[in-house]
Amino acid sequence: MTVTVERGRGQGRGRGGRTVTKSRPGRPRPRDSYALFLLPGVLAFLAVIVVPFLMNTGVSFTEWQGVGTPEWSGLANYRELMDDADFWASFRHSLFMVVAMAAVPTAVGLVLAAALFDHIAKHHGSKVVAVLRACFYLPQVLPIAVAGIVWSWILAPENGSLNELLDAVGLGSWQQDWLGDPDLALWSVMGVMVWVQLGFPLVVFMAGLGRVDPQLYEAAELDGAGWWRRFWHITLPQIRPEIHVVLLWCTIAALKVFGAVYVLTKGGPGGATDVPSYFSFTTFFEKTQVGYGAAISTVLTVIILALALIGLGLQTRAEDAEEGLRT
Amino acid sequence: MTTAVRRYPVLVALVIAALFMVVPFLIVAVNAVKSPAEYAQNGPLSLPEGMYLDGLKDFWERVDYGQKLFNSLLISGSVAALAVALSILNAYAIGIGRVRGRTWVLAFFVLANMLPQEALVYPVYYLSKEVGLYDTRLSVIIVFTVIQAAFGTYLLSSVLGQFPREIIEAARIDGAGKWQVLWRIVVPVSRPTLGVLSVFFFIWTWNEFLLPLVMLISNDNQTVSVALGVLQGQRLMDATMTNAAALLGVLPALVFFLAFQRTLTRGIAVGAVK
Numbered sequence: 068m069t070v071t072v073e074r075g076r077g078q079g080r081g082r083g084g085r086t087v088t089k090s091r092p093g094r095p096r097p098r099d100s101y102a103l104f105l106l107p108g109v110l111a112f113l114a115v116i117v118v119p120f121l122m123n124t125g126v127s128f129t130e131w132q133g134v135g136t137p138e139w140s141g142l143a144n145y146r147e148l149m150d151d152a153d154f155w156a157s158f159r160h161s162l163f164m165v166v167a168m169a170a171v172p173t174a175v176g177l178v179l180a181a182a183l184f185d186h187i188a189k190h191h192g193s194k195v196v197a198v199l200r201a202c203f204y205l206p207q208v209l210p211i212a213v214a215g216i217v218w219s220w221i222l223a224p225e226n227g228s229l230n231e232l233l234d235a236v237g238l239g240s241w242q243q244d245w246l247g248d249p250d251l252a253l254w255s256v257m258g259v260m261v262w263v264q265l266g267f268p269l270v271v272f273m274a275g276l277g278r279v280d281p282q283l284y285e286a287a288e289l290d291g292a293g294w295w296r297r298f299w300h301i302t303l304p305q306i307r308p309e310i311h312v313v314l315l316w317c318t319i320a321a322l323k324v325f326g327a328v329y330v331l332t333k334g335g336p337g338g339a340t341d342v343p344s345y346f347s348f349t350t351f352f353e354k355t356q357v358g359y360g361a362a363i364s365t366v367l368t369v370i371i372l373a374l375a376l377i378g379l380g381l382q383t384r385a386e387d388a389e390e391g392l393r394t
Numbered sequence: 395m396t397t398a399v400r401r402y403p404v405l406v407a408l409v410i411a412a413l414f415m416v417v418p419f420l421i422v423a424v425n426a427v428k429s430p431a432e433y434a435q436n437g438p439l440s441l442p443e444g445m446y447l448d449g450l451k452d453f454w455e456r457v458d459y460g461q462k463l464f465n466s467l468l469i470s471g472s473v474a475a476l477a478v479a480l481s482i483l484n485a486y487a488i489g490i491g492r493v494r495g496r497t498w499v500l501a502f503f504v505l506a507n508m509l510p511q512e513a514l515v516y517p518v519y520y521l522s523k524e525v526g527l528y529d530t531r532l533s534v535i536i537v538f539t540v541i542q543a544a545f546g547t548y549l550l551s552s553v554l555g556q557f558p559r560e561i562i563e564a565a566r567i568d569g570a571g572k573w574q575v576l577w578r579i580v581v582p583v584s585r586p587t588l589g590v591l592s593v594f595f596f597i598w599t600w601n602e603f604l605l606p607l608v609m610l611i612s613n614d615n616q617t618v619s620v621a622l623g624v625l626q627g628q629r630l631m632d633a634t635m636t637n638a639a640a641l642l643g644v645l646p647a648l649v650f651f652l653a654f655q656r657t658l659t660r661g662i663a664v665g666a667v668k
Binding site: 100101102103104105107108111112114115116117118119120122123124126133179182183186187190191195198199201202203204205206208209210211212213215216217218219220221226227228231232235262265266270319322323325326329330343344347348351352357360361363364365367368371372375379 | 401404405408409411412413415416418419421422437438439480483484486487488490491492493494499502503504505506508509510511512513514515516517518520521536537539540541543544547572576597600601603604607608618619620622623626633636637639640643644647648650651655658
């Protein structure tokens with residue numbers, strides 16, 4: 068998924084704007100009459116997000132098969148979760164997904180973005196940069212279901228392109244059942260996710276680098292700083308806000324990952340690639356243990372919202388510190 | 395040690411990496427135009443001997459792909475338009491109207507956008523059945539309009555927060571009402587941002603999987619993503635069919651990508667450079 072980077076600086080400026088208008092005497096603005104414009108949005112949000120979310124949380128304290136009356140069971144579902152090895156396994160797999168969808172793409176994306184921006188653009192022109200960037204970004208526009216079809220065929224044990232390729236270059240002994248082997252499946256899914264995700268950080272970082280003052284680089288180069296030193300001392304600190312946003316956003320995407328698992332492995336073999344979102348999906352719709360499924364998705368929600376709040380807090384603090392340094 | 399020598403290794407490395415990204419697309423395109431016999435004989439890595447388009451045609455007819463495309467277009471297009479409309483109403487109140495408690499309202503929208511869909515899916519499924527919207531394209535349009543508008547509100551609010559106030563004040567003095575200011579001034583001036591947002595909403599909705607999978611069960615209502623994902627999940631396809639499916643799934647994405655590439659990059663730049 069793609070997102071525009073929000074720096075939150077606008078708000079500060081906006082607040083300044085208000086004091087100006089407010090300080091003008093004799094013209095009190097009827098501010099709250101604007102609230103009417105919020106009405107459709109707030110009503111729609113209540114119906115589509117707030118009510119379903121509260122229902123889901125409520126259901127998580129009950130035993131319910133989806134029909135009949137839910138039976139209050141207090142914390143029973145949560146207690147059961149604590150002892151459910153499958154549940155813990157699915158969360159462990161989530162951490163692997165965070166590595167594949169957030170950590171690796173961010174690190175690789177940084178190096179690629181810096182190389183494209185600082186090296187390729189200078190020596191080979193912006194056309195080359197645009198084409199390369201487009202290649203890296205391409206998987207991002209693909210529906211995950213389609214990416215899944217493509218990759219499960221490439222990784223197929225018989226006649227799969229990867230195995231055929233290994234055979235063709237004389238590495239036939241390396242052939243594997245990439246998605247069917249319980250020891251390998253998670254790594255294969257991770258590989259696919261790196262491919263899917265890489266373009267997002269790359270494009271965001273390149274946009275971020277666009278606002279770095281080129282004189283910084285020129286000065287560093289004159290002082291004899293090599294590429295890696297410029298990367299460490301200019302690129303990284305300058306686009307730290309973008310790095311924060313990308314890491315936070317990708318981590319949340321990784322915790323929510325569903326489509327890829329559904330299409331590539333259906334959580335298998337033997338639960339080796341199960342993740343919380345897929346786990347809750349099967350609990351809801353295949354096992355029809357709605358109460359238990361609701362408990363799983365509630366725990367997932369709490370984790371994601373906690374992460375989001377911590378992330379946003381850290382980001383604001385970093386930005387404040389930055390502003391403080393500048394003034 | 396001249397730069398000419400040091401210049402090229404990096405380029406070569408990046409080109410190889412970029413090739414690795416696009417090889418899956420190429421290999422799918424190549425195999426989608428092979429006949430089953432040819433595929434069986436030469437495997438996936440050979441170049442096609444000719445253009446065999448029956449596989450694509452068979453797949454198109456078998457899943458009624460035209461209908462799926464229409465559904466996806468209808469759903470994504472409606473969501474893009476409605477979500478932008480909803481976002482601008484919200485953002486107008488928050489960014490320009492500066493309603494009381496707007497920080498909280500904004501936080502509420504942000505959290506709504508971050509909420510995992512798993513925590514909504516069963517109640518949405520249940521409620522839509524209660525009100526007779528289950529398995530309708532309208533149900534998916536409503537849900538995604540709200541989810542996308544959450545992000546739109548977040549972004550547009552800060553854009554409108556920086557809207558030049560003199561223009562609005564001037565219009566108000568000339569006697570324009572709030573609704574007129576919104577339509578005649580704020581919307582036209584913000585058109586570039588609104589364009590970027592609608593492109594993003596369109597593509598995001600096109601690619602959505604979980605909710606459409608749950609909500610759209612009948613063949614006539616399914617989107618491209620769901621139809622392909624379900625087929626793949628059932629593993630009913632042979633290799634040629636798989637490639638036909640993959641190619642037909644990739645093509646619309648490719649068209650959007652080429653058509654909107656500048657918008658997409660600008661959209662990311664808009665936020666980052668601001």
